[in-house]
Amino acid sequence: MSVTFGIYIGCSSCCIAVNKDGKFEVVANAAGDRVTPAVVAFHDVEVVTGISAKQGIIRHGTNTVQNVLRVVGTVEDEGMCPSNSSCPPNWENGQARYSVQRGEKMVQVSAEEVLTHIFSLLKEIASAHTSEPELPLVIAVPAWSSEGTIMAVKKAAKKATFTVLATVSQPAAAVLAYALTDDNKRNMQVVVLHCGGTTVVGSVVEVAGGLVTVKESITSSTVAGDSLTSVLVQHFAKEFYTKYKGDPLENRRSRRKLYNAAENCKHVLSTMGTAQVYVESLWEGVDFSTTLSRARFDGIVTATLTAFLQSAKEAVQRCGLTENQIQKVILTGGSAKIPRLQQLVGDAFPQAEFLCSVPPDEVLAAGASTEAALLVLGSENSECVFSRGTPTHSRQSLNLALPSPIPTSCSVVIYEAEEATKQPQEESILVQVDVTSLTSDSKLLKADFHLKSDGSLHVALQEPEAKINRTFIIEAGRS
Template identity: 40%
Template sequence: MAAIGVHLGASSACAAVYKDGRADVVANDAGDRVTPAVVAFTESEEVVGLAAKQSRIRNVSSTVVKVKQILGRSSGDPQAQKYIAESKCSVVEKNGKLQYEIDNKLINPEDVAKLIFSKMKETAQSAIGSDVNDVVITVPFDFGENQKNALGEAAAAAGFNVMRLIHEPSAALLAYGIGQDSPTGKSNVLVYKLGGTSLSITVIEVNSGIYRVLATNTDDSIGGVCFTEALAQHLASEFQRSCKHDIRGNPRAMMKLMNSADVAKHSLSTLGSANCFVDSLYDGLDFDCNVSRARFELICSSLFTKCVEAIKKLLQQVGFTADDINKVVLCGGSARIPKLQQLIKDIFPNVELLSSIPPDEVIPIGAAIEAGILLGKENPSLEEDAFLIECSAKDILYKGHRYQLEGSIPCMLLETRLLCALSCMSH
């Protein structure tokens, strides 16, 4: 029986399978190893993935994006309020719960996430040729209990048996075997994750196979989409220069440019230049433009600065210098950008920068390895019930939820940055 790990991000989803002693990401039916976390609702069906993303130009009010940002949140949550203000889909509150209103139908965010998890399940089953039920799912470090429960329930509704939810930084370390290959000794690892809509940086102390979070910070004001938007604005300026039309106030035209800019951004991670062509961008006019990597880096210079300054701030917060970090792990699709990798290397000239695993595949691979451990398929010297101490950067509260005891009363277990040995029994 194979074990799988699934990472549902704000902009994309990815599944990895652990089988025959190794973990690897599986490709979807389009041959892509990463699937856009986009769901389009039509009169006859729900479409998930690239097709939904591409049809969003024609179906914007019925296409849900970034559902992870609203899962398990209430209308009073600042993150939810920001999401509602920016969403092209109508989001309403009914019976104290946020829901999408699409074609006069109410749709729960959990049901949208369920469709994405179902797509991941189908992808894994198609790759290994057999049914898949057991899964480990990753969650951001700052996810609250309501968000974790919503994510777990969505996966369960898709037919998964959720064995464990693990934090994304821990999954990143597991992907590279950090603390597992040589369980003795102490080191400090910085996990740098630049996803589609946020930047998360975490410093983890690894000591005798135990992970202890020393500091973490998430900035929701910057992510991969910011680089795409900057490039799209540049393309709009080029179109105005050549065709004498300012399309920046035209949502449909700008969405076309965003799609083209997104493709170009990905191409520029491996190529020196990329072509941006949009058929009938505006008023029947086609748009054709080449963008060099150097031009892209210049356009996004302020974003690169913001991305690396965040590292310095977190190191200062934990009282470290760059020399106190032993390894840096890169995660998230936008961590593929060569300029960003070089800037991080400049901060840590003597530190091992781990990027041999594609950054957007690191977290699901780590989750698959954890799933393999739980199913007893990984290193037999590892105990299946080994505990990862992941949460010492914040106060730890015990509160009953669907994965624990019902009716529990919240109480303080561990205060910020306090390390404590824990054990548990299951019945």
């Protein structure tokens, strides 16, 4: 089987998974981390991406770009980028750009170019896991992404030499990661709560007959992972002032140091009972050291975590459902690793099975790699509709993945043979149907087959995105 890749790209981080032999694995970057900061820093003669760029924000903040996904593909400032950014975007000719110092010159860098640097880093990680020149990729994008954002993301990935098969929204990717589409006999309602660094997205996904439908998505920028960090910053600043009568928030450098320490503390307490916090020379040469327990952390952030649930509850209400009608709950995003949040979600949806075997910040990349494997598998293999000995008056349905990249037309060949083959003999072909007017959003052809008692085969082909609905009959004795 071909090796395929899935990437989740968000505002604050990104993640890549490889799919081999039908199994996914989230792979680590050079630093050994499986989640990479979506941060790019421009220096005099080099561009630094990922963890190194994030670590250098204190010294190189005005040349360091964060949250690029918020603005890429937009034509004007929509108030989506945090106002406290040290390197804010500006819009020129309908495109977001950043002013960065490179040597003695101030240069303009497009948001798309920044995004390409992030994909280039991910491409280096991917190349270490295959010897093939092509890197088939599906990208999981946030549910709030506009068409402009999605187009820009795909373009940046292609510039980094990925072969982009498709994009998939984050709620659908979460469902694919847990293989919920494998059960085509049972309908289920699934809540996907994404807790990212800058947004919280609550979605309701219906899985019916193996098909995924995102029924509703509610995005909130009011609370997110950054909100939790900010609450901790205020807590530590107050503690510092009590001890030393100084305000570490009075200048940008001290504020950034404390923010980094609070963010690290938050991640440590996701898995440990206590966290040690130490910041060297936080304010006027004074060091700051403290210890925070998980119980104390829960008390500090519970009100904020409770607000995380509002988007999911609103999405459920808009679908005309109640919390007790939700069968599955999936959490995604780095903040979703917090035990207290998981407890609150479990209490909010008491009848639902909580799916947590995949780390929340790796779920979306895993689901995207699963989608990539399905698309490649579908484009390379034939499907057996009716085997020898099948009685007449039988029915069968298949979902046929389209070749990639998505063509404007394709052919469906129905043939009789002892074994499946990519190149059937001409005399064994019953019919070849040309399907035209496919769009870039097309993914699957649904084929329904009805073998009637008179030996005739009735076939219906459907593709909803291009509004294709074709039926035809292969008479008995045709072969």
